[in-house]
Amino acid sequence: GESVGLHLPTLSVQEGDNSIINCAYSNSASDYFIWYKQESGKGPQFIIDIRSNMDKRQGQRVTVLLNKTVKHLSLQIAATQPGDSAVYFCAEKPGYGGATNKLIFGTGTLLAVQP
Amino acid sequence: DTEVTQTPKHLVMGMTNKKSLKCEQHMGHRAMYWYKQKAKKPPELMFVYSYEKLSINESVPSRFSPECPNSSLLNLHLHALQPEDSALYLCASSQVGARTDTQYFGPGTRLTVL
Numbered sequence: 706g707e708s709v710g711l712h713l714p715t716l717s718v719q720e721g722d723n724s725i726i727n728c729a730y731s732n733s734a735s736d737y738f739i740w741y742k743q744e745s746g747k748g749p750q751f752i753i754d755i756r757s758n759m760d761k762r763q764g765q766r767v768t769v770l771l772n773k774t775v776k777h778l779s780l781q782i783a784a785t786q787p788g789d790s791a792v793y794f795c796a797e798k799p800g801y802g803g804a805t806n807k808l809i810f811g812t813g814t815l816l817a818v819q820p
Numbered sequence: 821d822t823e824v825t826q827t828p829k830h831l832v833m834g835m836t837n838k839k840s841l842k843c844e845q846h847m848g849h850r851a852m853y854w855y856k857q858k859a860k861k862p863p864e865l866m867f868v869y870s871y872e873k874l875s876i877n878e879s880v881p882s883r884f885s886p887e888c889p890n891s892s893l894l895n896l897h898l899h900a901l902q903p904e905d906s907a908l909y910l911c912a913s914s915q916v917g918a919r920t921d922t923q924y925f926g927p928g929t930r931l932t933v934l
Contacts, residue, residue, distance in 0.1 A: 748826075748910050748912075748925035748928045750925070751922055806851050
């Protein structure tokens with residue numbers, strides 16, 4: 706299940722199940738989006754990205770969906786494994802000039818994979 | 821190779837100490853970044869260097885002083901820090917110019933200020 710509160714939002718899934726992590730982004734002018742995975746004690750690791758002229762992009766076991774109408778991004782992980790346990794951050798790049806190198810991060814979701 | 825390296829991995833310092841964090845990348849990226857990350861929070865941007873020049877300073881206190889000696893290296897000089905500055909400091913790098921330049925992160929330096 707998924708919980709939101711004073712702690713980091715957490716999604717618990719069984720090993721082998723599919724996971725869906727959601728993200729609401731803030732800026733309708735954002736034109737590039739990235740998902741990062743951050744394991745405990747490590748830096749964020751790039752997983753997959755998508756440009757605003759696309760609504761779906763697939764990688765190895767991962768799919769990102771973009772719905773610009775409702776400013777929503779999701780990351781789907783197929784056949785979730787214990788090694789997928791981590792905090793997942795979405796990030797958007799605002800489409801306004803002068804700050805093309807700036808990323809805005811979402812609050813993050815902790816994915817806990819139960820064996 | 822998408823590796824960004826950071827040293828040291830851990831750092832403990834007193835409020836009167838002066839220390840430096842170091843970051844290095846060999847991907848030919850011309851943009852480099854410093855982020856601060858508190859536990860269970862997303863990374864917060866501190867500084868951006870583009871072509872070795874400071875392009876973004878997110879109103880960071882002057883006790884943090886960035887330096888970009890060349891296109892591969894990025895330093896963060898620390899002086900008179902406060903205990904609330906304890907955090908994970910992340911370095912990242914990216915290409916410059918394209919709208920889809922991905923930022924690649926290093927493993928971070930875990931800083932504790934006593």
